[in-house]
Amino acid sequence: MRISQLSEKSGVPVATIKYYLREGLLHDGVLTSATQAHYGEEHVERLRLVRALLDSGGLSVAGARAVIEQLETPHRHVAEVLGIAQSSVTPDAASGIELDRAAGLVARWGWGSDPGDTASLGALEHALAGLDAAGFDLPEGVLDQYAAHMAAIAAEEVAEIPTESVDAAVRYVVLGTVLVEPLLLALRRLAQQDASGRRFDYRGPDC
Amino acid sequence: MRISQLSEKSGVPVATIKYYLREGLLHDGVLTSATQAHYGEEHVERLRLVRALLDSGGLSVAGARAVIEQLETPHRHVAEVLGIAQSSVTPDAASGIELDRAAGLVARWGWGSDPGDTASLGALEHALAGLDAAGFDLPEGVLDQYAAHMAAIAAEEVAEIPTESVDAAVRYVVLGTVLVEPLLLALRRLAQQDASGRRFDYRGPDC
Numbered sequence: 383m384r385i386s387q388l389s390e391k392s393g394v395p396v397a398t399i400k401y402y403l404r405e406g407l408l409h410d411g412v413l414t415s416a417t418q419a420h421y422g423e424e425h426v427e428r429l430r431l432v433r434a435l436l437d438s439g440g441l442s443v444a445g446a447r448a449v450i451e452q453l454e455t456p457h458r459h460v461a462e463v464l465g466i467a468q469s470s471v472t473p474d475a476a477s478g479i480e481l482d483r484a485a486g487l488v489a490r491w492g493w494g495s496d497p498g499d500t501a502s503l504g505a506l507e508h509a510l511a512g513l514d515a516a517g518f519d520l521p522e523g524v525l526d527q528y529a530a531h532m533a534a535i536a537a538e539e540v541a542e543i544p545t546e547s548v549d550a551a552v553r554y555v556v557l558g559t560v561l562v563e564p565l566l567l568a569l570r571r572l573a574q575q576d577a578s579g580r581r582f583d584y585r586g587p588d589c
Numbered sequence: 590m591r592i593s594q595l596s597e598k599s600g601v602p603v604a605t606i607k608y609y610l611r612e613g614l615l616h617d618g619v620l621t622s623a624t625q626a627h628y629g630e631e632h633v634e635r636l637r638l639v640r641a642l643l644d645s646g647g648l649s650v651a652g653a654r655a656v657i658e659q660l661e662t663p664h665r666h667v668a669e670v671l672g673i674a675q676s677s678v679t680p681d682a683a684s685g686i687e688l689d690r691a692a693g694l695v696a697r698w699g700w701g702s703d704p705g706d707t708a709s710l711g712a713l714e715h716a717l718a719g720l721d722a723a724g725f726d727l728p729e730g731v732l733d734q735y736a737a738h739m740a741a742i743a744a745e746e747v748a749e750i751p752t753e754s755v756d757a758a759v760r761y762v763v764l765g766t767v768l769v770e771p772l773l774l775a776l777r778r779l780a781q782q783d784a785s786g787r788r789f790d791y792r793g794p795d796c
Contacts, residue, residue: 570742
């Protein structure tokens with residue numbers, strides 16, 4: 383199909399498609415003349431993915447490009463993918479900050495971590511520093527509970543990683559990391575409303 | 590103290606402090622002459638909070654302003670605060686989209702929700718749509734597990750809300766909502782690394 387048809391089918395404006403092509407988020411079509419290219423179903427699918435990453439995933443163009451590069455790179459080992467996927471979508475806040483506290487916690491919980499991925503440890507250290515800076519006192523017991531729940535979630539998620547091909551695993555891990563995050567946060571907020579309603583028996587501002 | 594001393598004590602450059610003053614993130618000091626103002630300890634503390642919201646919380650200036658407004662507004666009821674806090678920091682993605690699926694899930698889990706807060710339901714609907722668009726098949730059982738863990742987390746969090754004053758509760762809820770999110774996401778990623786290491790027995794790219 384031509385770019386105008388691709389636009390119609392995907393709902394993405396032609397100018398935006400051209401932008402994605404320039405930014406490397408969408409692979410070129412097959413040239414049919416000097417000025418025209420042919421696009422296929424895989425372009426429609428890719429556009430859907432790009433929109434999901436930018437929109438729901440909240441990624442920057444550079445972040446989405448990193449994810450797509452991961453999806454297209456052949457990998458040697460399923461587990462290798464996880465670290466690469468995570469560090470490609472985690473801004474490395476770790477550079478130059480001490481990771482002692484995060485590393486200490488992870489050790490206390492008995493978690494093995496990917497020594498090459500300081501980005502996730504850095505994100506933990508950063509989040510804790512933010513709570514400190516805001517004067518928010520998070521009891522250690524609550525932190526341990528968070529860790530326990532996330533460990534249970536992660537165990538279920540990792541058990542679901544398909545192993546029939548490394549590509550399928552990469553796709554699952556990368557998208558599961560990026561696109562499930564907003565899902566979990568939305569669920570937490572809704573669950574808080576429920577729990578709050580139960581504790582405080584609140585029925586709206588006018589009751 | 591003068592603005593230069595405030596800068597020194599807080600580590601925030603004078604130009605940035607002036608920017609926060611203009612944007613309403615920091616309250617004015619007490620004028621001591623036509624061109625000089627006096628700042629106190631509460632300004633140092635506020636600067637720490639602003640940095641935490643912008644930096645760890647990942648909020649925009651408008652988002653941080655909304656949070657600070659909540660912290661400064663007198664509230665009538667602790668539970669009222671939760672919805673306001675959440676909607677002030679949740680971009681309302683719900684406008685114009687159907688919320689049927691999200692509402693159906695919440696009903697299935699037996700969660701009561703704040704009818705005035707469509708933002709959180711919208712965020713759930715949005716996250717699910719993103720997974721669909723990317724062709725990521727999330728089994729219903731996994732979604733239910735996510736919900737169960739988030740319900741357990743929320744119950745613990747809501748139980749921790751202090752009730753000695755509405756102000757203390759507001760502070761706890763608003764900061765707990767915004768600043769704990771990056772913490773949970775960092776924990777999930779680290780827990781995934783641990784779970785992945787256990788499942789795939791992976792010790793680095795060169796083993």
